[in-house]
Amino acid sequence: MGRVRVSILGSTGLVGQWMVKLLENHPFIDVVKLSASPGKVGRRYGDAVHWFIPGDIPEYARDIELVSTEPLDHKDVDVVLSALPNEVAGSVESKLLASGINVVSNASPERLSPSVPLINPEVNWNHLEILRSTKGNWLVKNPNCTAAIISMPLKPLQDLIHELHIVTLQSVSGAGYLGLSYLAIDGNVIPFIKGEEEKIDAEINKMLGKQSPGNYEPWGRPIYVTSTRVPVKYGHMAVIHAVLKEPMDRDKVINALRNFRSLPQEAELPTAPKEPVKVLDRIDAPQPARDLDPMAVSVGRVSVRNNVLRMVVLGDNLVRGAAGITILTLETMKHLKLI
Template sequence: MVDKIRVSLLGSTGMVGQKMVRMLANHPYIELVKVSASPSKIGKKYREAVKWIEPDEIPEKVADLPMVSTDIEDHKDVDVVLSALPNELAEDVELKLVKEGKIVVSNASPFRMDPDVPLINPEINWDHLELLKRQKLNKNWKGLLIKNPNCTAAILSMPLKPLERLVKAKGIYVTTLQAVSGAGYSGLPFMAIEGNVIPWIKGEEDKIPREINKMLGKLINNSISQAGLQIYATTTRVPVKIGHMGVINIVTEGKVNEEEIKKSLREFRSLPQEKNLPTAPKVPIMVLDEEDRPQPMRDLQYYNGMSVAVGRVRAEEGLLRLIVLGDNLVRGAAGITILTLEVMKELGYV
């Protein structure tokens, strides 16, 4: 019998929290035993506290769990705390838990760029978990803090990783088309986005290059040497429920081989695939040859939303073009959190 990792979930009633609740329902060795949300919900059963928007019913194992606070006393008997807290609440709450000895795997932005905190997209940089050794030495924390990237950076970094060895990039220009769910369930008024495109998303154009360069950086002597890619991002919000798309133009030194690029993307595998981890997609990057793909209505379902879809791969003299699409709530948030914990177990960090 497999020893289960007992986890609690902060921010369990939000969109990302609900995804995690559903994805953990039948997990072979991670057991969700505690759920937490805002103070007004403490003491209620999960089914009473949540406005459930997932397509399936609330998992029976979770439906009657009582809502707990974010205080350390309510999380002492779990192995790991997973966090889907809003950014404005996460820093104080997570830091208190880490200082008191908890392992926290978080989807929120505070501490992502801290040199002692690994920023993990499991297929891309699982080896950066080595930073936890440095974190133990440098921080006065009894526990550990691990961060997931911004949802858009998580999706965009997937095809950039296998292209490292094939493409000498002089500059990377990205225009994103990001779903309204990225702003949260109540984050964007219907009247603001219906039939509209908003060509600015607060903070995103700074986060994307910073986080991608950290994730694609090399681990040298227990620290990250940044990748140094020149990434220029224009972020837009579009009237789509789920799915973040990136139109990527890479300025290259000379022409690259289009078929070699596609082959590299299709064949990309990493430790999560090698170890056959439960949440890992068998094929992390689905390369589509149709001229009009990928599309959010058709191409978010691969491996339960954990794969990204890449299409429109075109190589010209000095330029490589491609479009990437991913599920911002799964690959960009809930699923990446769970997969990170699976990698940590595999490598002995939990």
């Protein structure tokens, strides 16, 4: 299997740092360029980054000289992985695409474009197939971190669901590392995150829908979302109430979740969790402090009353919801011979 050469944009931010860490000693992906804001260009990565995540800066990355986001600096890579902030990603990624450079991006611009696959590999890897009819280079998007987490346990149940009611409890790291100051959140809960509820609704409907070249048909289920920010550093949770089309036995729901596997597991891709959805039996699970898994989604408090299913879902917003999903998407594309 040939190796894939990548560059990482936004490499000094939280998501970018996780990409750098997860790609250390990867079996077939090589990081050859790291990019950061203009004030850091030309500096060594190890000198420029304020390392927030567990462990040390990987040795391979320490001496890489940071480059700009300009296309000229990324002409010799196979794929650019973008961890840029939403407010700058659109213009930067457009320039890269116009210069013939492939992009897998964690940022929100173009996620709902009919011609752009929005990919959570276990959920809708098959949407990548539209790239076979794409002439030239391509853009692939990750979903919003919370939508990525929630869509995992929904996938094996999607044909049973009539509508969804979701309340999220999202950690401060979802707002970037500046959120970790706790200035506004310490001892508090903020019951509003700008734009989040709309993203979760639209993106879940796209991922669970049908994709064809230049078009997608949404899943079409009503999704009612309330998003909150809570004083937890890492991990996003959601309390989901799903109105089912008909009553269903709780054990059948749990078996469907536990037995769920998809192409990343079948292909044994390096970043794929062996068990993508973990159903936890403890009455007080899942908890971010005890049950957070980098790539798997943890599910607890599963109950069915009449035709309403309740479950509590937990996932790692920085790995499963951002850096890890980017890498798993790239691995999936390599497996499908799209790279």
